[in-house]
Amino acid sequence: MACVSPDGKPTESGLAMLAALNAGKSSPEDIAAETGRPLFRVRSGLRELLGAGLVSEDGESFALTEQGKAVL
Amino acid sequence: MEEQMEQVVAMPRLGEKAPEFEAPTTHGMLKLSDFKGSWLIMFSHPADFTPVCTTEFMAFAEIFPELQKRGVELLGLSVDSITAHIAWVRNIEEKMGVKIPFPVIADLSKDVSTKFGMVHPGQSKTETVRTVFVIDPNQVIRLILYYPLSTGRNMAEILRVVDALQTTDANGVATPANWQPGDMAIVPPPQTQESAEERLKQGYECVDWYLCRKKV
Numbered sequence: 001m002a003c004v005s006p007d008g009k010p011t012e013s014g015l016a017m018l019a020a021l022n023a024g025k026s027s028p029e030d031i032a033a034e035t036g037r038p039l040f041r042v043r044s045g046l047r048e049l050l051g052a053g054l055v056s057e058d059g060e061s062f063a064l065t066e067q068g069k070a071v072l
Numbered sequence: 073m074e075e076q077m078e079q080v081v082a083m084p085r086l087g088e089k090a091p092e093f094e095a096p097t098t099h100g101m102l103k104l105s106d107f108k109g110s111w112l113i114m115f116s117h118p119a120d121f122t123p124v125c126t127t128e129f130m131a132f133a134e135i136f137p138e139l140q141k142r143g144v145e146l147l148g149l150s151v152d153s154i155t156a157h158i159a160w161v162r163n164i165e166e167k168m169g170v171k172i173p174f175p176v177i178a179d180l181s182k183d184v185s186t187k188f189g190m191v192h193p194g195q196s197k198t199e200t201v202r203t204v205f206v207i208d209p210n211q212v213i214r215l216i217l218y219y220p221l222s223t224g225r226n227m228a229e230i231l232r233v234v235d236a237l238q239t240t241d242a243n244g245v246a247t248p249a250n251w252q253p254g255d256m257a258i259v260p261p262p263q264t265q266e267s268a269e270e271r272l273k274q275g276y277e278c279v280d281w282y283l284c285r286k287k288v
Contacts, residue, residue, distance in 0.1 A: 002100045003100070029109075038110075038145065039106075039107075039109060039110065040102065040106040040107045040110065040145060041099060041100075041106075043103075043105075043106040044099075044100055044101060044102050044103070044106050045100070047101070048100065048101075
């Protein structure tokens, strides 16, 4: 269920969340609704994507970084 | 002294915020706060690859869809490694045909089980007993069950208490002994003489002023 594999690349779950961000979703709740994944998994996944530099965070709002856009 | 220290480890109590943690699980690193906004049943089992625990995991998986309908997530825990958890849940799927859909904490450090008072040295110094913590969307502990190592849990009772807690919250009522969904609920006792007299006129089914029921 991890969103980032050990080599730093997003997994299928991670890619789905990045795609949701690319579609304009920015809150964990909206990303959960868009991807059909439980909210707790989205929150933990966003932390992983943040740690990998694929998303940025501004309070409760998340966005793709340039690195995140590049993997889509 | 060490034994005394073990006995005074803080135990979470009803009505208190559940202690935050971040722990490795079979679904990745999870924090308790990741579950904020959902009901959560967090439960511990003594050990992977043990018979009673295996029947319980299959039973939890069986009620998982019913819990989801009620907005409840499930989170397991034992003092085992991630590798052991993965091997066990794969074994349950392969041998018993039951997929385990919920994450399981690998609490080798006992950080989480200590915070939640899940290790009872009188039962085992190394394993967690069978605890159930029902945590509400505000992360307040609403119900705690403890079962010994030898007694598997009753899933119907776990669903029943979730229904009771959610009914209580939605309707401002209490639930009587052996309450089941659809049964009448208890109207909380009046706090003044005036309200005791008033309630008798409110259409409740009253045995006396202090014991009134209503449909919910």
